[in-house]
Amino acid sequence: MSMKLEADRRNHRKLGRQLELFATMEEAPGMPFFLPKGMALKNELESLWKHKHQIAGYQEIQTPIMMKQNLWEQSGHWEHYHENMYFSKVDDQNYAIKPMSCPGAILIFNNKRRSYRELPLRFAELGLVHRHELSGSLNGLLRVRAFTQDDAHLFVREDQIKSEVDQVLDLIDDFYSLFGFEYNIELSTRPENHMGAIELWDQAEQALESVLQDKHLDYQINPGDGAFYGPKIDFHVLDALGRSWQCGTVQLDFQMPEKFDCHYIGEDNQPHHPIMIHRAIYGSIERFMAILIEHYAGDFPFWLAPLQVKILPLSSDQHAYAEKVRLKLLEAGFRVDSDERDEKIGLKIREAEMQKSPYMLIIGPKEMENSSLALRKRHEGNLGELNLDEVIQIFQEALQRRE
Known part of the structure; x- marks a missing residue:
């Protein structure tokens, strides 16, 4: 199959419709509507994110979606990012809908007196942001106008920069390895439209480059592509087709x-x-979901699949038993549905295959x-007749292996 045909087969918009994950509507251009199965995938990604960040010593916060204009003037976004922002007026005061969450995290940092003993302070936020595209x-x-950015803002002492950036790079590698992604790294330096003294920029760029070199990571320099407030390390993941x-x-x-x-004192x-x-x-989250849909061609591993198990009773005589099994699997934490339509089992199996459900239970x-x-696995066919406890054990082992 040619690259073009394979890319078309994996197109996330096409699969999004087929698998009933999300919809785009004229009533809100660029602002996706997540359908129940899409929410299941989104929630799984967010749950993973929250769990790993708790282990890594982050504290989760939430900041308002809209704040006064003067805050964005103070942050520099008004001068450097104005064209990409949305605005509103409340009680005769000008507000901006946040395009980024950083000013809110700063306000939380400034909310109380801080000591050097508290640092590093790691705030993490799944923040809904809006940017005009x-x-x-x-x-x-x-490419959307409203999306959930998995932000974190770390407040550190100068002597903590290298160790904290080093840990962040390890955390990023841990995440990407779960999905089987290889990645390339770029160091993006001072743009023309920058804020602050060049001496501070030089210091920041040297600090980031030093961490990359100490970890013996391959990277390329991307001149002039840093954020307006600082240099950055960017990660480009490579999907199943080698696209970046x-x-x-x-x-x-x-x-x-x-x-x-x-x-801080x-x-x-x-x-x-x-x-x-x-x-x-x-x-x-939205962009990463699109990449995952295309990377897996919608055929998600069991732990990520929006619908992990489809129960297929042969007739209405098995509906009560199917419902009992469904509830037991839900209680065990699996995403499961039952097809109780009065249709032939061959049609039900074909449609479950089209929905890319990893497992089917035929009753x-x-x-x-x-x-x-009767347990059936996608791509493998029938696995035999098992009791419910044995089926649950197979599913739990698949979760642990992140199959």
Whole structure:
């Protein structure tokens, strides 16, 4: 199959419709509607994110979707990002809908007096952000106007920069390896439209490059493509077709903590500005979902599949037993549905295959009489007759192996 045909087969917009994951509508251009199965996939990605961040010592926060204009003027977004933002007016005051979550994280940092003993302070946020994109550039979940950014903002002392960036790089590698992604790394340097002193930029760029070199990672320099407030390390994942997608980013920022007068009390009992690390791993949940849909061609591993198990009773005589099995599997934490239509089993199996359900449980008179289930696995066919406990064990082992 040619590359073009294979890419078309994997097109996330086509599979999004076929698998009933998401919809785009004229009532909200560039702002996706997630259908129940799409929400199941989105929730799985977010649950994984929350779990791994708790282990890594992050604290989850949530900041408002809309804040006053003067905040965005202070942050520099008004000057450097104005054309990409949406605005509103409330009680005769101008507001902006957030295109990024960093100013909100700064306000939380400044909400109380901080000590050097608290640092590094790692705030993580699944923040819904809005950015104005030209209508002609919108593309399914890959290019949208509203998306959930998996932000984290780390407030660190200068002597903690290298160790914290090092840990972030390890966390990013841990995430990508779960999906079988290889990736390329770019170090993006000072853009023309930058904020702050060149000396601070040089210091920040050297700090990031030093970590990459110490970890013996291959990287390329991407001149002038840094954020307006600091240089960054960008991660480009390679999908099953070898296509490159920009996802994760690690940005070092000496500017905003000074602009917002962020400070902590040091060991010398004097105030000091922290350094801020902006960081995302998925980049955005929506974009990462699109990449995964195309990477797997919608044929997700069991742990990620929006619908993990489809129960197929042969007739209405097995509906009560099928419902009992469905509830037991739901209680065990699996995503499961039952097809109780009055249709031939061959049609039900074909449609379950079209929906790319990893497992099917077929129930006929014999299975009901034996309190058993006929287990069928996608791509492998029939696995035999098993009892419910044995089936649950197989599913649990598949989850543990992240199959």
